[in-house]
Amino acid sequence: xxxxxxxxxxxxxxxxxxxxxxxxxxxxxxxxxxxxxxxxxxxxxxxxxxxxxxxxxxxxxxxxxxxxxxx
Amino acid sequence: xxxxxxxxxxxxxxxxxxxxxxxxxxxxxxxxxxxxxxxxxxxxxxxxxxxxxxxxxxxxxxxxxxxxxxxxxxxxxxxxxxxxxxxxxxxxxxxxxxxxxxxxxxxxxxxxxxxxxxxxxxxxxxxxxxxxxxxxxxxxxxxxxxxxxxxxxxxxxxxxxxx
Amino acid sequence: xxxxxxxxxxxxxxxxxxxxxxxxxxxxxxxxxxxxxxxxxxxxxxxxxxxxxxxxxxxxxxxxxxxxxxxxxxxxxxxxxxxxxxxxxxxxxxxxxxxxxxxxxxxxxxxxxxxxxxxxxxxxxxxxxxxxxxxxxxxxxxxxxxxxxxxxxxxxxxxxxxxxxxxxxxxxxxxxxxxxxxxxxxxxxxxxxxxxxxxxxxxxxxxxxxxxxxxxxxxxxxxxxxxxxxxxxxxxxxxxxxxxxxxxxxxxxxxxxxxxxxxxxxxxxxxxxxxxxxxxxxxxxxxxxxxxxxxxxxxxxxxxxxxxxxxxxxxxxxxxxxxxxxxxxxxxxxxxxxxxxxxxxxxxxxxxxxxxxxxxxxxxxxxxxxxxxxxxxxxxxxxxxxxxxxxxxxxxx
Numbered sequence: 001x002x003x004x005x006x007x008x009x010x011x012x013x014x015x016x017x018x019x020x021x022x023x024x025x026x027x028x029x030x031x032x033x034x035x036x037x038x039x040x041x042x043x044x045x046x047x048x049x050x051x052x053x054x055x056x057x058x059x060x061x062x063x064x065x066x067x068x069x070x071x
Numbered sequence: 072x073x074x075x076x077x078x079x080x081x082x083x084x085x086x087x088x089x090x091x092x093x094x095x096x097x098x099x100x101x102x103x104x105x106x107x108x109x110x111x112x113x114x115x116x117x118x119x120x121x122x123x124x125x126x127x128x129x130x131x132x133x134x135x136x137x138x139x140x141x142x143x144x145x146x147x148x149x150x151x152x153x154x155x156x157x158x159x160x161x162x163x164x165x166x167x168x169x170x171x172x173x174x175x176x177x178x179x180x181x182x183x184x185x186x187x188x189x190x191x192x193x194x195x196x197x198x199x200x201x202x203x204x205x206x207x208x209x210x211x212x213x214x215x216x217x218x219x220x221x222x223x224x225x226x227x228x229x230x231x232x233x234x
Numbered sequence: 235x236x237x238x239x240x241x242x243x244x245x246x247x248x249x250x251x252x253x254x255x256x257x258x259x260x261x262x263x264x265x266x267x268x269x270x271x272x273x274x275x276x277x278x279x280x281x282x283x284x285x286x287x288x289x290x291x292x293x294x295x296x297x298x299x300x301x302x303x304x305x306x307x308x309x310x311x312x313x314x315x316x317x318x319x320x321x322x323x324x325x326x327x328x329x330x331x332x333x334x335x336x337x338x339x340x341x342x343x344x345x346x347x348x349x350x351x352x353x354x355x356x357x358x359x360x361x362x363x364x365x366x367x368x369x370x371x372x373x374x375x376x377x378x379x380x381x382x383x384x385x386x387x388x389x390x391x392x393x394x395x396x397x398x399x400x401x402x403x404x405x406x407x408x409x410x411x412x413x414x415x416x417x418x419x420x421x422x423x424x425x426x427x428x429x430x431x432x433x434x435x436x437x438x439x440x441x442x443x444x445x446x447x448x449x450x451x452x453x454x455x456x457x458x459x460x461x462x463x464x465x466x467x468x469x470x471x472x473x474x475x476x477x478x479x480x481x482x483x484x485x486x487x488x489x490x491x492x493x494x495x496x497x498x499x500x501x502x503x504x505x506x507x508x509x510x511x512x513x514x515x516x517x518x519x520x521x522x523x524x525x526x527x528x529x530x531x532x533x534x535x536x537x538x539x540x541x542x543x544x545x546x547x548x549x550x551x552x553x554x555x556x557x558x559x560x561x562x563x564x565x566x567x568x569x570x571x572x573x574x575x576x577x578x579x580x581x582x583x584x585x586x587x588x589x590x591x592x593x594x595x596x597x598x599x600x601x602x603x604x605x606x607x608x609x610x611x612x613x614x615x616x617x618x619x620x621x622x623x624x625x626x627x628x629x630x631x
């Protein structure tokens with residue numbers, strides 16, 4: 001039991017080491033525009049609008065706007 | 072002091088170093104700048120030094136650097152110096168920006184992040200205003216509209232103090 | 235006969251909270267940016283074999299002009315989106331059995347010509363680690379008006395490796411179908427209202443120096459007239475098509491994940507998006523979107539992407555009905571039918587100098603029962619296929 005807890009603690013500790021937080025000055029690749037969750041909001045918004053009017057599923061990681069009578 | 076070392080130990084465990092604060096001495100680091108001149112913060116004692124950490128991918132940095140250039144040009148005769156530490160991993164990215172901006176203060180290229188690591192940089196950009204006594208007077212994290220006035224004031228106050 | 239109404243509510247138009255944020259200072263806003271996007275959208279003909287008339291039938295085309303202006307205003311960032319659309323063509327009306335019982339599509343007779351104007355404004359601010367964005371929008375067609383408001387906020391601790399975001403929005407819609415209650419269409423409603431409430435909450439993490447992940451849960455509540463006033467459903471028992479009817483409430487949930495990974499050696503970013511959707515009409519859906527964002531030189535960005543979508547049917551849906559249901563609901567709308575869809579896209583952008591950027595794109599979309607995750611017994615004959623092409627120009631001051 002005790003050994004199990006010890007092993008678990010060690011594992012958590014090691015996991016903590018392996019996932020060293022990415023420092024503020026190491027975020028150059030993450031800052032690239034093509035790494036954004038939505039690099040092209042205008043086009044993405046347009047395509048979502050088309051899909052919305054052709055499919056039953058809607059919603060997701062951004063806020064819904066108004067409805068429309070679009071086909 | 073005891074609390075402080077306990078906090079430092081805790082930070083070490085969590086993987087973060089203790090950030091450099093006001094009243095402290097900057098880490099003693101030495102590096103060659105883009106002209107091959109040796110740069111060492113301690114050598115600026117007696118002057119007011121602004122150590123600025125920047126990268127080409129950091130959009131607020133792109134607004135800050137021209138502002139710093141202006142402050143530097145205006146106040147260099149009164150003893151104001153700027154040392155800009157670039158943390159881009161590809162030097163060409165930094166160079167492209169430098170070609171456009173025409174900065175006259177020294178630039179240190181630090182692609183391995185040795186300086187920001189030692190300063191325990193809290194964000195990007197971060198600037199450290201170091202007084203004539205060699206101690207940190209003001210830490211500027213981020214750069215937004217309105218921060219320039221604060222920074223300008225801090226620099227002027229630092230310049231008025233005798234070493 | 236006008237546009238067929240989709241009785242769900244519009245999915246999000248973007249906004250300021252789409253960036254990874256996470257204290258990554260690469261995404262600061264330009265002082266002023268203007269975008270223009272033109273898109274031509276055209277649906278493939280309804281094949282003769284799926285058509286009740288026995289001959290192929292033209293469907294919809296839409297021309298869209300999207301304008302966007304964004305920049306600093308006062309202490310925050312303002313964004314204004316304007317969309318102008320002209321639509322024309324015919325759309326599915328009802329489904330009936332042919333001589334062999336196979337469902338075939340009846341299209342709306344007259345050609346539809348319509349315009350839509352949509353204006354959306356947002357204003358985002360920053361209070362230390364908290365960034366709220368306020369939104370309002372208005373969309374207008376001759377037979378449809380919608381007003382919406384919303385607020386979103388993002389919290390990013392200084393130098394942190396995660397961001398939390400949440401938002402809530404409300405939309406109030408009014409439908410006034412063309413010829414509603416007229417001598418020609420006496421059983422079509424004159425007007426109706428519906429409203430919707432949407433909320434989401436999510437977390438984004440920096441996984442490593444090249445990887446970010448976002449997970450979001452969302453909930454929507456739709457209330458009011460969710461039926462399509464133009465569509466009809468066919469009943470064999472009366473050998474006639476009568477106005478369709480749907481429940482006047484609908485709740486839905488989504489769970490989404492967005493993963494971004496940068497490949498420095500290739501100067502490319504990989505995007506993987508997944509969304510699970512479920513509602514109390516018993517529709518369940520999966521969406522997977524894969525995108526490759528390739529930088530070429532300093533100025534080109536080429537991004538091919540592939541999207542797969544699958545949904546199950548609403549519990550009251552049928553291509554046509556033997557007899558009336560006990561609950562009185564009926565809809566043969568292909569959008570409530572079981573199907574899957576595949577779409578492929580290619581987008582290209584090229585910056586010309588510090589100010590100008592041009593671009594274009596193309597998409598091909600095909601819906602089919604065979605793309606659905608589970609086998610479909612009877613495919614709706616009205617499933618759509620379309621292509622769209624885009625051209626755009628952006629200017630940064």
